[in-house]
Amino acid sequence: MSFTTNATIASFGGKLLKLSHEAKSTNCTMGLNLYLPPQAEKGKVPVLFYLSGLTCTGDNCAEKGFFQHKASEKGIAVVYPDTSPRGLNVEGEDESYDFGTGAGFYVDATREPWNKGYNMYSYITSELPSALFDAFSDKLDADRVSLTGHSMGGHGALTIFLRNPGKYKSCSAFAPIANPINAPWGQKAFKGYFGEEDKGKWKEHDATELVKKWPKEQTLDLLIDVGTGDNFYKQGQLLPENFVDAAKEAGVADKVKLRFQPDYDHSYYFMASFADEHVEYAAKFLEA
Numbered sequence: 001m002s003f004t005t006n007a008t009i010a011s012f013g014g015k016l017l018k019l020s021h022e023a024k025s026t027n028c029t030m031g032l033n034l035y036l037p038p039q040a041e042k043g044k045v046p047v048l049f050y051l052s053g054l055t056c057t058g059d060n061c062a063e064k065g066f067f068q069h070k071a072s073e074k075g076i077a078v079v080y081p082d083t084s085p086r087g088l089n090v091e092g093e094d095e096s097y098d099f100g101t102g103a104g105f106y107v108d109a110t111r112e113p114w115n116k117g118y119n120m121y122s123y124i125t126s127e128l129p130s131a132l133f134d135a136f137s138d139k140l141d142a143d144r145v146s147l148t149g150h151s152m153g154g155h156g157a158l159t160i161f162l163r164n165p166g167k168y169k170s171c172s173a174f175a176p177i178a179n180p181i182n183a184p185w186g187q188k189a190f191k192g193y194f195g196e197e198d199k200g201k202w203k204e205h206d207a208t209e210l211v212k213k214w215p216k217e218q219t220l221d222l223l224i225d226v227g228t229g230d231n232f233y234k235q236g237q238l239l240p241e242n243f244v245d246a247a248k249e250a251g252v253a254d255k256v257k258l259r260f261q262p263d264y265d266h267s268y269y270f271m272a273s274f275a276d277e278h279v280e281y282a283a284k285f286l287e288a
Contacts, residue, residue, distance in 0.1 A: 012072035013038040026085040027117035033062040039075035046144035046286035053151030064268040070279035085117040106156030109193035146282040150174040158207035165218040170285035172223040179208040179239035220255040227264025
């Protein structure tokens with residue numbers, strides 16, 4: 001699958017590519033950003049997928065998250081995908097910020113009409129990486145891949161990591177929706193994409209439920225940052241404590257590092273403040 005390069009931007013010694021391609025899983029043209037550090041000019045580099053939150057595109061973190069700074073130093077490529085299909089003209093997809101366009105929740109919808117393109121789980125775990133590793137086979141190392149994400153994207157990173165033991169080298173999250181089946185954002189999305197009755201499918205995309213089933217023989221090491229000034233945390237949208245409690249129940253609580261960062265909110269000011277640390281964290285595993 002070929003990509004169209006819409007812009008090439010110098011950034012911290014490397015290149016940020018603004019790409020687009022035709023995706024079968026989402027049934028539309030998908031945009032994304034790919035940061036290639038300077039080390040990619042000499043050979044394959046490991047890859048960090050950053051999954052964005054509600055309302056975002058692949059541009060937001062690439063322009064405001066400052067991941068390129070430490071990624072350039074460590075020699076790590078960063079992929080910034082979009083958060084949903086665009087322009088499918090599904091009735092209701094643009095009625096609210098937290099469902100439909102910009103709010104794919106990294107699931108494969110089973111309920112019509114959303115199942116005709118709202119398949120972000122398949123896109124992120126299969127179609128997009130396959131296309132990237134084919135198109136950039138001389139620059140990206142398909143065997144060294146990690147995940148991170150923010151808010152809805154933190155939910156995506158955690159659930160994709162926990163659903164695929166051994167596939168990714170590491171996972172971290174900023175203010176993730178850690179227990180969506182018990183949070184208003186998650187309940188709205190899952191009701192729409194899966195239907196109100198299919199609670200089993202809801203649990204398949206809930207990190208708090210998934211960590212309970214983590215195989216003991218697999219390594220688990222997670223970093224989660226949440227700001228104490230985050231209004232969405234205060235409103236019960238994130239529920240990181242529920243995730244930690246579930247990890248304790250599963251006997252893996254010592255492998256989950258939850259850090260509460262004093263006064264930080266839910267914005268990219270928070271993200272940018274700890275971006276270097278999350279890239280450093282991923283680098284430990286990608287370079288091992």
